[in-house]
Amino acid sequence: MTAIADPTKAVARRPFFARPTATTGPWSWFTTVDHKKIGILYGVTAFTFFIVGGLEALLIRSQLVRPNGTILDENLYNQIFTMHGLTMIFFAVMPLSAAFFNYLLPLMIGARDVAFPRLNAFSYWVFLAAGLFLYSSILFEGMPDGGWFNYAPLNIIGPDPLSLAGAGPQIHQARMLYYSMGLQIAGIASLASAVNFIVTILNMRAPGMTLMRMPVFVWMTFVTSFLLLFAMPVIGIALWQLMLSVRWEVPFFDATNGGDPVLWQHMFWLFGHPEVYILILPAFGIVSEILPTFARKPIFGYAAMVFSGIAIGFMGWGVWAHHMFTVGLGPVANTAFALTTMFIAVPTGVKIFNWIGTLWGGQLRFKTPMLFGIGLVAMFTIGGLSGVTHAVVPHDTQQQDTYYVVAHFHYVLFGGAIMGLFGGVYYWWPKIFGWMLDDRLGKVHFWTMLVGFNLTFGPMHILGLNGMPRRIYRYDAGMGWDLWNLVSTVGAFLIAASILVFMRNVASSRRQKVPAGNDPWDARTVEWMTSSPPPPHNFDEVPVITSRDELWHRKYAGDDGEKVPVPAGASQDHGEHGGHEGHGIHMPDPSYFPLIVAAGMPIAAYGTFYEGPGMVILLAIGGAITLFGIFGWVLEPTAE
Amino acid sequence: MRGRPRWGIAWLALLLVAGCASAGDGALPQNALDPAGPVARIQDRLWDLVFPVAVVVFILVQGLIIVAVVKFRDRGEDRPPRQIAGNTRLEVMWTIIPALILVGIAVPTIATIFQLAGPPADDALTVRVIGKQYWWQFEYLNAGPGEPIRTASELHIPIDREVFIELEGRPGETEDVVDVIHSFWVPRLAGKQDYVPGHIRTMRIQADEPGTYQGQCAEFCGLSHADMRFAVIAHEPADFDAWLATQRAPAGEPTSGLLRQGEQLFSQQQCFTCHTLDGHPDNANARTGPALTHFAERQKFAGYTYDRTDENLRQWVSNPQSLKLGAQMPPYGTGVALSDQELDALVAYLQSLD
Numbered sequence: 001m002t003a004i005a006d007p008t009k010a011v012a013r014r015p016f017f018a019r020p021t022a023t024t025g026p027w028s029w030f031t032t033v034d035h036k037k038i039g040i041l042y043g044v045t046a047f048t049f050f051i052v053g054g055l056e057a058l059l060i061r062s063q064l065v066r067p068n069g070t071i072l073d074e075n076l077y078n079q080i081f082t083m084h085g086l087t088m089i090f091f092a093v094m095p096l097s098a099a100f101f102n103y104l105l106p107l108m109i110g111a112r113d114v115a116f117p118r119l120n121a122f123s124y125w126v127f128l129a130a131g132l133f134l135y136s137s138i139l140f141e142g143m144p145d146g147g148w149f150n151y152a153p154l155n156i157i158g159p160d161p162l163s164l165a166g167a168g169p170q171i172h173q174a175r176m177l178y179y180s181m182g183l184q185i186a187g188i189a190s191l192a193s194a195v196n197f198i199v200t201i202l203n204m205r206a207p208g209m210t211l212m213r214m215p216v217f218v219w220m221t222f223v224t225s226f227l228l229l230f231a232m233p234v235i236g237i238a239l240w241q242l243m244l245s246v247r248w249e250v251p252f253f254d255a256t257n258g259g260d261p262v263l264w265q266h267m268f269w270l271f272g273h274p275e276v277y278i279l280i281l282p283a284f285g286i287v288s289e290i291l292p293t294f295a296r297k298p299i300f301g302y303a304a305m306v307f308s309g310i311a312i313g314f315m316g317w318g319v320w321a322h323h324m325f326t327v328g329l330g331p332v333a334n335t336a337f338a339l340t341t342m343f344i345a346v347p348t349g350v351k352i353f354n355w356i357g358t359l360w361g362g363q364l365r366f367k368t369p370m371l372f373g374i375g376l377v378a379m380f381t382i383g384g385l386s387g388v389t390h391a392v393v394p395h396d397t398q399q400q401d402t403y404y405v406v407a408h409f410h411y412v413l414f415g416g417a418i419m420g421l422f423g424g425v426y427y428w429w430p431k432i433f434g435w436m437l438d439d440r441l442g443k444v445h446f447w448t449m450l451v452g453f454n455l456t457f458g459p460m461h462i463l464g465l466n467g468m469p470r471r472i473y474r475y476d477a478g479m480g481w482d483l484w485n486l487v488s489t490v491g492a493f494l495i496a497a498s499i500l501v502f503m504r505n506v507a508s509s510r511r512q513k514v515p516a517g518n519d520p521w522d523a524r525t526v527e528w529m530t531s532s533p534p535p536p537h538n539f540d541e542v543p544v545i546t547s548r549d550e551l552w553h554r555k556y557a558g559d560d561g562e563k564v565p566v567p568a569g570a571s572q573d574h575g576e577h578g579g580h581e582g583h584g585i586h587m588p589d590p591s592y593f594p595l596i597v598a599a600g601m602p603i604a605a606y607g608t609f610y611e612g613p614g615m616v617i618l619l620a621i622g623g624a625i626t627l628f629g630i631f632g633w634v635l636e637p638t639a640e
Numbered sequence: 641m642r643g644r645p646r647w648g649i650a651w652l653a654l655l656l657v658a659g660c661a662s663a664g665d666g667a668l669p670q671n672a673l674d675p676a677g678p679v680a681r682i683q684d685r686l687w688d689l690v691f692p693v694a695v696v697v698f699i700l701v702q703g704l705i706i707v708a709v710v711k712f713r714d715r716g717e718d719r720p721p722r723q724i725a726g727n728t729r730l731e732v733m734w735t736i737i738p739a740l741i742l743v744g745i746a747v748p749t750i751a752t753i754f755q756l757a758g759p760p761a762d763d764a765l766t767v768r769v770i771g772k773q774y775w776w777q778f779e780y781l782n783a784g785p786g787e788p789i790r791t792a793s794e795l796h797i798p799i800d801r802e803v804f805i806e807l808e809g810r811p812g813e814t815e816d817v818v819d820v821i822h823s824f825w826v827p828r829l830a831g832k833q834d835y836v837p838g839h840i841r842t843m844r845i846q847a848d849e850p851g852t853y854q855g856q857c858a859e860f861c862g863l864s865h866a867d868m869r870f871a872v873i874a875h876e877p878a879d880f881d882a883w884l885a886t887q888r889a890p891a892g893e894p895t896s897g898l899l900r901q902g903e904q905l906f907s908q909q910q911c912f913t914c915h916t917l918d919g920h921p922d923n924a925n926a927r928t929g930p931a932l933t934h935f936a937e938r939q940k941f942a943g944y945t946y947d948r949t950d951e952n953l954r955q956w957v958s959n960p961q962s963l964k965l966g967a968q969m970p971p972y973g974t975g976v977a978l979s980d981q982e983l984d985a986l987v988a989y990l991q992s993l994d
Contacts, residue, residue: 074863074965147860153837154820159773159862161819165965167863255838256811261821262836295712301726304735326823326859327834328841331757335750342742346735352701353734354726359708363721366713374705381701385694392690392745394683394752397831398672401823401858467670467827469858472866476945480668556720 019639020590023536031590033117034536038124039103040432043425045128046095052135053087054499056080058492061456065489067477075167077473078145078159079175083134085148086179089279090186091131093413096421097282098123098193101221103432105197107527107534108215110206110543115199117588118633119192125598127189133602134182141174142167147471149272150179152253152264156245173246174609180243181605187232187239188601194228197221206526208545212306215525215548216299219306220285223313224278230317231274238267247608262327269320277316279413280380281309283420284351287373290423291355293523294370295362298549301354308347308354315344325396334393341391348384352377367521368442372423375450379415383408386461401471404464410457422449422502430516434532438512441505445498452494459484459491524552537585593633600626669854672827676853677846679756679830686752690745760804760844765797768806770814771822771835771857774864774966775930775943780884781806789887790916792930793944795872798880799847807833807841816927820862826855826872834859847874852939863966869944890919891933891993902989905982909973917993929969936994942967953987 020031032038059080063069072080102120106113114120137143145167146155158172159165201222205214214222242264244250251257253264292299299305321329321337329337355377364370386408390396399405422445429437463484468475475481519528529551530539547553604622607615668674675681712721760766768779768788778795779788797803811818818837825832826845833843847853857868875883894900906912907922914929935941938948942964946952952963958978960967972978978986 074866078863151821151860154860154862157820159864159966160968161773162968162970164968164970165863165961255809255818260838262839296714296720298723298725300724301731304726304731326832327821327836328839331753335753338749338753339746342746343739345742346739349738350731350735354731356701356704356708357727357730359705359712361721361724362708362712363714363717364709364712366709374709378702378705382698385698388742388745389687389690389694392686392749394749394756394831395686395690397833398680398683398687398827400832401825401860465672466668467672467854469825469856471860472856474866478667479670 019636020592021639023587023590028590030595031121031592033113033121033588033590033594035102035106035113035117035120036432036534036536038120039099039101041124042095042102042127043099045124045131046092046099049087049091049131050096051499053084053092054496056084056087058496060084061489061492063473064475064485066486067479067482068474072473074473075142075145075165078147078471079143081471082145082147082150083143086134086144086183088413089148089275090183091127091134093279093417093421094190095127097224097279097417098127098190100217100282100286100421100424100428101193101197101224104428104527105200105218105221106204107431107530107538108218108525109201109204109209110526110539110545111200111204112538112542112585113588114196115204116196118591118594119196121591122594122597123189123192123196125595126185126192126601129598129602130182130186130189133185133605134178136602137175137178137182141171141178144175144179146176146179149268150176150242150264151268152242152245152261153255155179155242155264156253176242176246177605177608180239180246181602181608184236184239184243185601185605187236190228191232194225194232197225198229201225206542206545209550212303213545213548213550215285216288216302216305216309217282217285220281220288220309223309224281227274227278227281227313227316231271231278234267235271235275238264238271241267243608262324265324265327266320269323270317272323273320274313274316276409276412277312279417280420281312283376283417283424284309286420286424286427287355287376289525290369290373290427291358291377292549293427293521294365294367294373295359296365296522297358297362298524298552299354300357300360301350302548304350305354308350311347312344315340315347319344322390322396325390325393326400338391338393342388345384345388345391352381352384367426368437368439368446369423369427369521371443371446372419372426375446376416376419376423379419379450379453380412383411383413383415386411399464401469402464403460403468403470406470407457407460407464410453410460414453414457419449422446427521428527430520431527431532431534434516435509435513436516436520437509438505441501441508445501445505448494448498448501452491452496452498455491456488456495457491459487463488519551522555524549526550529554537587589639591633591636593629593636595629597626597629597633600624600629669852670827670856672831674828676828676851677830677848679844679846680828682752682756683831686749689748693741693745756844760842761802764802764804764844766804766806767795767797768808768814769795769824769835770808770816770818771820771824771861771868772816773819773862773968774857774868774964776822776824776857776868776870777816777927777930783884784888786888789884790927790931791887791934793870793941794938795870796880796883797845797847797872797874798877799850799874801846801877803845805833805843805845807835807843809835809837809839809841811838813840821859822857822861822868823859824855825858826853826870828853829855829872832858845872847872850874850876850879854944856944864943864964865966867943867945867964867966869940871939871944886937887934889934891917891923894989894992898985899989899992901982902985902987902992905978905986906989909976909978909986911973913973914969932990932993934994936991948991950984950987950991953990954983957986958983 022028063072063077155176158169160167241252245252251259253259253261255261288299288305318340322341325334390399426437426442463481466480468481516532518532526543600622604619607618675684766781768781770777775792777792779790781788783789808814809818822835823832824835829845829847833841851874853872855870857865894903912922912924914926916925916931917923918933940946941948956963959971960969
């Protein structure tokens, strides 16, 4: 909105710098506070990191395709597998989930934006800053190389204490600082988002949308946000302890000086286990929206789906030491965690059965989103079953730290989270961009990915049980591991091919631009009531909600459980005028300050690498930028 | 579309069968599915219980998906289907039944946890194991009078006798420098236990038959984690006693000019700073590197990674990092290069230490 200013008044009131007003054009992406644009920013950036993480995976698989591979030496391999894990978890899956939360949450609850739009933008910029900071390590001392879990005392002592291999203490310290500070900054993004989404869900639902009328996806966003809120501080503390240990020899984890390396494991996994539920619950939410739409039936057992999600959220805090069954906590602790780990399978199993119940008796339309949704149900089941076998502690001592575990978590994270996220991409793409992705190419993507994925990770179950440990840069001939490693590598390249198919689909569909319309899938929830793409203010009139699956009830009148389509017109809620000027809807103004506050953080983080004046200067500059940004944020007027 | 889910499921079933078929294959030296001793067998029995249950659940779930996908596919009806919101009785059942199955798995699991956590047998052979970047040290604590026999990478044991392993990570309890977490894993004999700085951990292994059982470190420990391997070599009791006797002998005296030259170089290159040769006048009982008193009895070296050939040894001594990047041994011991002839002499001396 550009009001024509009275020249006399403009001179007297000119602010320090004018608040931006543009909501279109390339620069608007840097100042946007619109949850939809922020969602797209998250999605594109996360997808880019997913490609990078995927290339790292291909390097790993190329090295392991045959015994005694020579593509990567120990030094590089350890960096690559560490960054593969960090990238996929913190910079691909979490932000892809955030992309969906950002884009869809306000639309699904009938709101115009989130509670704190500038904080939302800040979350994105901080996430980007964290990723760039972590990857800047390539240009300097090299990437973190201690694994994504980075156990003590290795994270303190390093892999080459005598500096004989070019990875001595100085280099090691730098790599650990990239890890520690990079993840700290990323954690801030997640915390800010968590607060934002919780407040939005509690306060900004449309009239009539009680908690038990919210879509399951919104519930999963809600639970995930609480998990983030409580889990990120735990790793935050651990990362501070690591930074202090590495930089100033504070002996938190030093057994020779009163510390305990097992403390790091407890801190890490107390975060790390809720983290895996943070990774999967959004995909569970997505699938819970896709299956009902393409089965033309409601989610089976809505209450159970909600409460099992909440149960998983709570119980997920009680299982962390199942990552530590071989560290020697003793039979009593191991028993307790074996039991909690087994029983968290119960609410998870409930979801699987309820999803099958959703399909049962439906009219199943196998469009691409549906294929990915069913794929998640099938593949996550496999990962869940191998997870239950991990709970059998005496046998877990054979499984732990082997490729059997790698198989398990890739089945749940790739077969589960990634499949669910791609399902969401195909499902909501028309809403976000206004045009359809080609369904045939989508199916090619799905099947290639499904086959490639199973070829990559299925054999890893066997490799693990046949004695192949994790995190080894090479293995000898004569171990009996050659065939399945070869098969696994072939599968990995198939996965890569499927991603190329997806990217081709995006490019060619964009050229064709088949218009989507408001509701191309005959869906059930209110985001499909508005245009594709939605206007900046989401809804011309905020819908009044009278039931779960509100849109479906408007389109189909009820009649003893039989639904009869209502003649055209009822799904259109907004007036004929279009545009928001006539309705007087004021949306939050764009702002530079979220980006500025974010930009100061990596600069300050670089300060920890130096001593004396260098450290002080960098901390001061970074701190000053962030502080300036905070003051600007707080004090900036609205655009008018 | 109809046949395709069946393909996927059939392929997965094939994978399972292949996986099971690969068990018991002699060409899988670290096969956890082929236990060779009572501890691994007890652990494997739990797998024999839980794996079939998992397979049944797998078949049930995938089967239901396949049936649903075939039976309920859209046939172009104009009305949507019955909008069934749930079925409380079914949902309660599929909450309770899995919980009961899990109880059935939990009971033997817990029993086994406690069974394997007991104290050592009265006649157990006790071995102190210390993990270092990047090799395993073994000390026989109760194998006879005198100082404990100390070896590296190849753990000789008698068959049919419990070997109680103490993974000693407490800095005050050992002269050894304690570094990072490692994990001691010889799959055919037992599941793994971590070596944890600051703590002592225990486990037991036992072999039924004579033979060589391979293992390796299973907790990421840095650059050469992949090359921190070891072997458990099990003997008939009489052969084991004979082996113990050879271990008590001091390092062999050189018997030729070349070997004498090699012995002198060993001292000159400061090898005694890190390595032990029992009985040698220059010996300092150093524990930084593996004991070399009976080096030439070993099948492999450098953490059970390389065959003990002259060529490998020449390369190792001259440039350890070229064979194992993380090796914490400086080239030539002191960094001072040797001529080819001197290197030959030193290697010959090492190869004579049986």
